[in-house]
Amino acid sequence: MSTLLEVSGLSRSFGSVQAVNGIEFSVGEGRCVALLGPNGAGKTTTIRMLAGLLKPTSGAIKYAGQSERADVREGIGYLPQSPAFYPWMTGLEFAVYAGKLCGLGGREAGRSAGEWLERVGLKDAAKRKIGGYSGGMKQRLGLAQALIHRPKLLIMDEPVSALDPVGRREVLELIRELKRETTVLFSTHVLHDAEELCEDIIIINKGDIALQGSLEGIRNSYRKPIIELTMEPDEGSSRWARELVASVAAGQGGSNPLLADAMLQGNELRLSVREMEEARSHLLRSIVDNEVKLVRLQAGYSTLEDLFMKVVRI
Ligand SMILES: Nc1ncnc2c1ncn2[C@@H]1O[C@H](COP(=O)(O)OP(=O)(O)O)[C@@H](O)[C@H]1O
Ligand SMILES: [Mg+2]
Incomplete structure (x- = not known):
């Protein structure tokens, strides 16, 4: 070319x-x-x-x-x-x-x-x-x-x-x-x-x-596994989510090796995971143990939109 x-x-x-x-x-x-x-x-x-x-x-x-x-x-x-x-x-x-x-x-x-x-x-x-x-x-x-x-x-x-x-x-x-x-x-x-x-x-x-x-290249190299979940507006659930976000922020992988990044926006939690299978089962167990009032959980990959928002917010 x-x-x-x-x-x-x-x-x-x-x-x-x-x-x-x-x-x-x-x-x-x-x-x-x-x-x-x-x-x-x-x-x-x-x-x-x-x-x-x-x-x-x-x-x-x-x-x-x-x-x-x-x-x-x-x-x-x-x-x-x-x-x-x-x-x-x-x-x-x-x-x-x-x-x-x-x-x-x-x-x-x-x-x-x-x-x-x-x-x-x-x-x-x-x-x-x-x-x-x-x-x-x-x-x-x-x-x-x-x-x-x-x-x-x-x-x-x-x-x-x-x-x-x-x-x-x-x-x-x-x-x-x-x-x-x-x-x-x-x-x-x-x-x-x-x-x-x-x-x-x-x-x-x-x-x-x-x-x-x-x-194409950008899409492929920035495709990361993510889990998104929505909770009911409930005090216990929201405390659980805040603690999860704090553990990721504090350890940056140290105390929470399964999650690379976590973001809480209202009742929506967005997790960037290192390894899908392990992170998902760990998360599901934690949701049950803590009686989190889950509305939706979705496992998938980050999109170009996520990347764009991240780049532009800096
Ligand atoms: N003629 C100008 N005089 C002073 N500042 C300008 C002028 N043109 C653009 N800017 C400033 O330069 C920056 C980039 O503007 P611009 O190129 O129009 O951005 P975009 O098209 O991406 O919205 C902005 O901060 C804008 O305020
Ligand atoms: Mg312009």
């Missing part, structure tokens, strides 16, 4: 705020990559630097096969977090206008605009005013605009975050189509969106990369 984009030591500060703090990653040609992180993580700042709209404080962004002095925007299609449209323009007028801004001649811009509007499912709405478009239609028009000059890399900032469920579905499906022919990098604060579309994820938090790699 060849590398399309390589980012090294990329930083950006705004006054005393360090929005992006020396991040390193690369994007392979043909991959779909999610830049995943909570609000304020530094996603928009990173993406605006990649799109050539914001100057890094330090670090380098290298696009394969492009000389230092070339305009990086030729090879990139960019869809901002909240694209602004002229509501009085029609979709077609806007797409032609975007094509001309990218340097296409009038005829070429018209042809390409028509083609892309059809690809994004706006053929029938092409001559209607954008002011009457739904959120999903506007975002699809934004995608037509971003792709009008056939870029190698499509960069999108939270492309589905502001949409209602129908619009979200429309745009996710469209991205799924587009990623077959274009390398894609998009930001999101929703793990589910990343899981649905991407091969690679980069988790960013407070300007730093917390974790990066292929979705």
